[in-house]
Amino acid sequence: MYKKGSKKYKMNHPENSVGQAGTSPQTKNLTASLEENISLFKNIFKDDQTLVTREFQNKCVKEAKCCIVYISGMINTEVVNENIIQPVLRDNLSEDIDVKNLLEALMKKVIVSNNVKIETDINKMVSSIISGDTLFILEGYDKCLVIGSQGWEKRSIMEPESSKVVRGPREGFTESLMVNLSLIRRKIQNPDLKFKFREMGERTHTSTCICYVEGLAIEEVLTELEQRLNKIKIDGILDSGYIQELIKDAPYSPFETVGAFERPDVVASKLLEGRVALFVDGSPFVLTVPFLGVENFQASEDYYNNYIFANINRLIRGFTAVTSTTIPAIFLALVTYHQEMLPTPLLISISSSRQGVPFPTSLSLFIMLFIFDILREVGTRMPGPVGQAVNIVGTLVLGQAAVQAKLVSAPVIIVTALTGITTLINMNIIGSTIVFRTFYLLGASFLGIYGVLMCIIVMYLHMMSIRSFGIPYMMNSTRAKNHDGQDAWIRAPWWDMTLRPKIYSKDLTRQVSNKKNGKNK
Numbered sequence: 256m257y258k259k260g261s262k263k264y265k266m267n268h269p270e271n272s273v274g275q276a277g278t279s280p281q282t283k284n285l286t287a288s289l290e291e292n293i294s295l296f297k298n299i300f301k302d303d304q305t306l307v308t309r310e311f312q313n314k315c316v317k318e319a320k321c322c323i324v325y326i327s328g329m330i331n332t333e334v335v336n337e338n339i340i341q342p343v344l345r346d347n348l349s350e351d352i353d354v355k356n357l358l359e360a361l362m363k364k365v366i367v368s369n370n371v372k373i374e375t376d377i378n379k380m381v382s383s384i385i386s387g388d389t390l391f392i393l394e395g396y397d398k399c400l401v402i403g404s405q406g407w408e409k410r411s412i413m414e415p416e417s418s419k420v421v422r423g424p425r426e427g428f429t430e431s432l433m434v435n436l437s438l439i440r441r442k443i444q445n446p447d448l449k450f451k452f453r454e455m456g457e458r459t460h461t462s463t464c465i466c467y468v469e470g471l472a473i474e475e476v477l478t479e480l481e482q483r484l485n486k487i488k489i490d491g492i493l494d495s496g497y498i499q500e501l502i503k504d505a506p507y508s509p510f511e512t513v514g515a516f517e518r519p520d521v522v523a524s525k526l527l528e529g530r531v532a533l534f535v536d537g538s539p540f541v542l543t544v545p546f547l548g549v550e551n552f553q554a555s556e557d558y559y560n561n562y563i564f565a566n567i568n569r570l571i572r573g574f575t576a577v578t579s580t581t582i583p584a585i586f587l588a589l590v591t592y593h594q595e596m597l598p599t600p601l602l603i604s605i606s607s608s609r610q611g612v613p614f615p616t617s618l619s620l621f622i623m624l625f626i627f628d629i630l631r632e633v634g635t636r637m638p639g640p641v642g643q644a645v646n647i648v649g650t651l652v653l654g655q656a657a658v659q660a661k662l663v664s665a666p667v668i669i670v671t672a673l674t675g676i677t678t679l680i681n682m683n684i685i686g687s688t689i690v691f692r693t694f695y696l697l698g699a700s701f702l703g704i705y706g707v708l709m710c711i712i713v714m715y716l717h718m719m720s721i722r723s724f725g726i727p728y729m730m731n732s733t734r735a736k737n738h739d740g741q742d743a744w745i746r747a748p749w750w751d752m753t754l755r756p757k758i759y760s761k762d763l764t765r766q767v768s769n770k771k772n773g774k775n776k
Contacts, residue, residue: 284377289322289394296324296390299381306384313344318354319361320394329387331406338367339391339402358396366391370403382460409434415517415539417682420556424520432462432536438519439466443526447471455484455498459491462536463498471529471755476724480531480544495535495542502544505721509687512723514546521555528755545723547730549743551683552576557746566745572681573744579677579688583620584695584707586670590616592703608664617700619663623671624696626653628689631675731756 285292293308300306305327313319323339342348342365352360362371374380375398380390387405412434414420415427428435436450451465463484467477483502492498495515504512516522517539522532525543533542552572557565589597590605597605612619630653654668678688691714698706721728731743741747742756754763 285375285380285392285397285399287395287397289320289392292392292399293322293324295377296381296384300384309340311340311344313348315346316349316352316354316357318357318395319343319348322392324384324390324392325404326384326387329385329407330389330404334368334404334406335389339389339404342367358393358398358400361391361393362400366400366402368402368404372401373398374401385460412438418516418518418521418555420554420559423556423559424518426519427517428519428539428541430537430539432464432534435519435534435539435541436464436466439523439526439532442519442523443468448526451481453484455487455489456492457488457490459493461492463492464534466526466532466534468526468529471527472531473529476545476726477531479724480533484533492535493537495533495538495540498533498535499542504723508717508721509690510548510684510718510721510728511687512544512546512721512728514543514550515540516543517541518555524555524558545726547723547726548718548728549731551681552744553742562746562748569745575677575680576684576688579674579681580692580695581707581711582674582677583624583670583692584699584710585704586666587617587620587696588699588703588707590666591699605664605666608666611661612664613661614663616664616667617696619667620670620696621693623657623663623667624674624692627671627675631679 283295285295289310293310296308297306303326306324307327308322308324310320310322312321321343323335325335343361348365352364354360358373362373374383380399380401383401384390387407389402389404391400391402393399409431410429412426412429414425418427426438428438440448445468447469449467449469453463453465454460455463465477465480465484480502484498487498487501489497489501499511499513499515500506502513514525516525522541522543526532530543530545533544535542552569554568554572557569594602609616614622654672657663658665658668674692678685678692681688691710694714695707695710698710700706702709719727719729741752741754746752753766755765
């Protein structure tokens with residue numbers, strides 16, 4: 256059932272290796288001299304004016320001569336002032352501590368923090384400072400305290416712009432890794448929910464986390480994901496999109512074999528089906544594997560609304576995905592090569608609209624679709640109100656002006672508008688839609704309807720051949736055996752979805768049948 260991905264990784268070759276300058280481990284260690292330790296960190300962070308070293312000493316306990324080291328903007332100043340500096344400087348400090356083991360006494364009896372530990376490794380100290388922790392260095396000790404004090408600004412939790420819903424949770428992931436993990440933990444309050452942390456990026460040292468539900472996720476998928484992550488050698492990871500492209504199966508395919516989602520409820524549902532999620536610090540998009548083709552047409556709202564209405568919406572998404580790629584090609588094939596298939600009144604109307612148009616239909620379609628993609632990209636990148644105005648003005652004015660100037664015919668404008676509307680319904684596959692739409696148009700330009708059919712066959716053969724972490728990409732989309740098709744092109748009622756998809760889950764039981772509970776007594 257399980258087959259490992261066939262992607263060949265070449266990132267470990269010498270010609271592809273990332274330079275290690277600036278990332279070599281520190282060789283020096285702390286000494287018993289406070290001044291030498293302060294100089295050590297100033298040399299490590301040379302020319303970095305955000306590094307702060309604050310020296311202070313208790314007036315009653317002369318041995319309590321210390322210094323805190325942190326990076327400005329990365330810490331919560333209230334935590335540092337109230338939980339570290341003020342307790343150490345208080346007048347009655349000598350009554351509570353033993354100066355013979357002063358560092359440990361300060362950690363256990365004075366410093367107010369639930370995240371404090373003794374550290375001796377200079378590399379871990381540097382990493383802690385960069386992460387937003389505060390170092391507490393004491394005179395006479397060659398070790399220090401690492402105190403949790405992270406407090407940088409972060410975006411609040413809000414509904415994702417890319418996946419709004421009418422009914423359902425309004426929460427969305429943020430750029431904070433720990434906040435995102437807490438959103439998942441709130442939805443799956445079970446000790447079987449596991450988190451595996453790792454750092455990626457030779458220079459950025461970006462924190463990532465593999466998340467899965469023990470007992471549901473298949474070990475082969477988890478192992479394959481870890482192996483692919485281990486083979487990534489890159490200087491920086493700034494978003495989950497870096498990893499998504501590096502670990503995907505069929506790297507030259509326009510279809511994504513790794514899912515990316517911005518909603519906690521969606522990722523939680525994937526985890527409960529046995530998938531594995533990857534969180535990346537600094538990215539609001541969480542990756543899930545394996546990812547199947549039918550997931551492109553599923554929305555979280557399908558599971559919150561009545562299943563009949565949800566099925567209608569899901570079928571609309573599937574229908575528009577087909578029409579957005581085939582409408583221009585079929586129109587071109589009919590008016591160019593197969594005019595006998597059109598009703599005579601319609602053929603006469605199309606022919607009359609083409610009078611005086613200098614360009615052939617194929618070139619007109621390519622030009623108008625290209626202009627529509629430009630307007631779509633402009634509307635996406637510009638501010639909301641301005642982008643909407645550009646879309647409206649561009650669509651109405653340019654389209655009407657092109658018809659009146661006899662640059663293109665009116666049917667071409669209509670076909671372009673229908674194609675654009677159906678393309679925007681499925682934003683998850685907009686990239687592959689544009690690629691195959693162009694592919695179909697080229698086929699229709701040379702061979703008519705036969706060229707379109709040949710291109711469709713090639714596309715489906717390609718989709719049937721690719722896999723996502725060993726799972727066929729088109730799994731569950733071509734069969735409805737037992738429970739495999741209950742949540743593919745349609746969604747079965749909740750009382751009938753008693754089993755999980757068996758291809759990527761160890762435990763098949765989702766729920767005990769509740770069908771009788773809904774019947775009238």
